[in-house]
Structures are given as C-alpha cells and as structure tokens.
Amino acid sequence: MDTAPRPGLRERKKQRTRDALVRSALELFAAQGYExxxxxxxxxxxxxxxxxxxRYFAGKEEAAFAVQEMAESHFLDAVRRRxxxxxxxxxxxxxxxAGWDTIGEAIEAIVPIELHMRTYQLIESTPALLAIHLRRHEALEEQLARLIAEREGIDVDADPRPRVAVALFGGVMRLAARRWGAGDDFSVAAMRELTASYLDQTGPALIENWHTRDGSGHRDAEEAQGDFAPITPTET
Known part of the structure; x- marks a missing residue:
C-alpha cells in the first residue's frame, strides 16, 4: 500500500506548470522543429x-528530455526490482x-504517448539534441553498470563485465530505437516488439556460427565439409 503523503497544493500547482511547459515545448518542437x-x-x-x-529548466533542451528522463528513472527502478x-x-x-508495459500511464499524465514517441525521432534528426542524448546515454550506462555490479556483488572498477554487458545492451537498444524511428509505425507496441526482437538476437549473434543452417538450425555434414574443400583450378 502506498503511504507516501500527497503533495500539498503549492507543489501540485508547480508540477502542473512544469508539465504544461513540457507539453508545450514538445508540441512546438514536433510541429516546427527544435531549432x-x-x-x-x-x-x-x-x-x-x-x-x-x-525556474524549472536551464534551457529548452532540458524540457526536450524531461519525459525521457522520467522514463529512464522508471527503467532504473525496474532493474533494481528484478x-x-x-x-x-x-x-x-x-x-x-516491464518498463514499456508500465510507463505509459505516467507519461500520459504529462503528454500523449504518441508525442513522447515522436520525440525519439526529433532527437535522432536534430544534431544538437542527438549530441545531448548520446552524453545522457553514456551517463545512464554508467549508472546501469554500477547497479549491475552491486546486484552481482562485484567491483565495477575491477571487473569489466558489468560495463561490457551494459554496453552490449545499450548498443542493441540504440539500434532498435534507430530502426523504429526509420519505420512507419511509431506506436509503443511497435517499439516494444522491435526491441524484443533485437534483444532476442543478442545471444545468437554472439555465440552462434552465422553460416547457413538446415531447417533444424544446424549445418549438415556436407555443408560443413564444404568449408574445407580444396580449391581446384577452373578448367579452361
């Protein structure tokens, strides 16, 4: 049961003003461009x-990333709860x-989910925002690496595995986001499905042989032998 005290009237008014500024900024960015x-x-x-x-933002770039920052915090909390x-x-x-399944309500309290998803495209297509996004992504990866190291009971500065795992995961997430932004379906469902499909390929991409396989997923003996067949001169 949630026993956290409800914010007072002053705090609620401040939150509504901040949310209204975020929504106004994102709507204008989407309609006419960030710059x-x-x-x-x-x-x-x-x-x-x-x-x-x-009073709320150091500049318009902070407003551009306000909802994304909330989503990132939500994801970090989801990792802690695993x-x-x-x-x-x-x-x-x-x-x-799990984050994709639960973040929607929190986002829609501020902006329509479609507007939030369009912000991904805006960031990818705006050099100034993309540079900020990459710096933020690097900081998020460091937080995740330290969180994973804490979960596993290891020293993140002595053991490279947390940063390697997070770098791999972050790269796949970036790839999925770019592919989603280049597509035609900008829904949360499409983003979630694409993310899942790319993450599903992480293991096979790392440990499997990529040569053609038979229907069972295994290469047959003749095909495997062909890798080492001697090269004979072509008759002329």
Whole structure:
C-alpha cells in the first residue's frame, strides 16, 4: 500500500506548470522543429513568463528530455526490482520490457504517448539534441553498470563485465530505437516488439556460427565439409 503523503497544493500547482511547459515545448518542437522553437513561444502557449520557465529548466533542451528522463528513472527502478537470481542481461531485458508495459500511464499524465514517441525521432534528426542524448546515454550506462555490479556483488572498477554487458545492451537498444524511428509505425507496441526482437538476437549473434543452417538450425555434414574443400583450378 502506498503511504507516501500527497503533495500539498503549492507543489501540485508547480508540477502542473512544469508539465504544461513540457507539453508545450514538445508540441512546438514536433510541429516546427527544435531549432526554430523559442522559449518565448513555449511560455506564451502556457501563459507564463520566461522567469517561470527558467525556474524549472536551464534551457529548452532540458524540457526536450524531461519525459525521457522520467522514463529512464522508471527503467532504473525496474532493474533494481528484478530478482537477484536473474542473470544481468536477462534482468536488463525483463526490466525494459516491464518498463514499456508500465510507463505509459505516467507519461500520459504529462503528454500523449504518441508525442513522447515522436520525440525519439526529433532527437535522432536534430544534431544538437542527438549530441545531448548520446552524453545522457553514456551517463545512464554508467549508472546501469554500477547497479549491475552491486546486484552481482562485484567491483565495477575491477571487473569489466558489468560495463561490457551494459554496453552490449545499450548498443542493441540504440539500434532498435534507430530502426523504429526509420519505420512507419511509431506506436509503443511497435517499439516494444522491435526491441524484443533485437534483444532476442543478442545471444545468437554472439555465440552462434552465422553460416547457413538446415531447417533444424544446424549445418549438415556436407555443408560443413564444404568449408574445407580444396580449391581446384577452373578448367579452361
């Protein structure tokens, strides 16, 4: 049972103002581009002052990443809640899948989920935002590596495995996000399905031989022998 005290009226009003600024910013970024959107336009849409905006955000880039930051915190919490017996990559995979299943309500309290998903495309197509995103991604990976090391009871600075596992996981996630952004279906379901399919290929990509296999998934003896067949000169 949640026993956390409910925020007071002042805090709730501040949260509503912040949420309204985030939604205004993302709507304007999506409609006319990040670079062409000014803080003046964002605050005008909410009917507040620039001073109010800068009370919540250092600049418009912080507003651009506000919902994503919430989603990242949600994911980190999901990793912390995974059972300790799960292997690190399995815990990360299950946490991200659970995150997609549960984050929607929290996001939609601020912006429509479709707008949040469109923000991914905006970030990938805007050099200034992409640079920030990559720095943020690196910081998130370090947090995850330390979290995994803590779960496993090892020293993250002495044992490279946590950072290696997280780098692998993060690379797959980045690839899935890029492929999703290049497609035609921008729904959460599409992102979730694509993410799952790419994560499913992590093991095979690392440990399997990629040569053609028969229907059972194994190479037959004749095919395997062909790898080592002598090369004979072609008759002319």
């Amino acid at each position: 062409r959107t000014t803080v003046d336009e964002i605050v005008e849409a909410v009917d507040v002052s620039q001073r109010t905006f800068f 059972p300790p017996h799960e292997a690190p990559l399995d815990a990360l995979r299950r946490a991200v899948m």
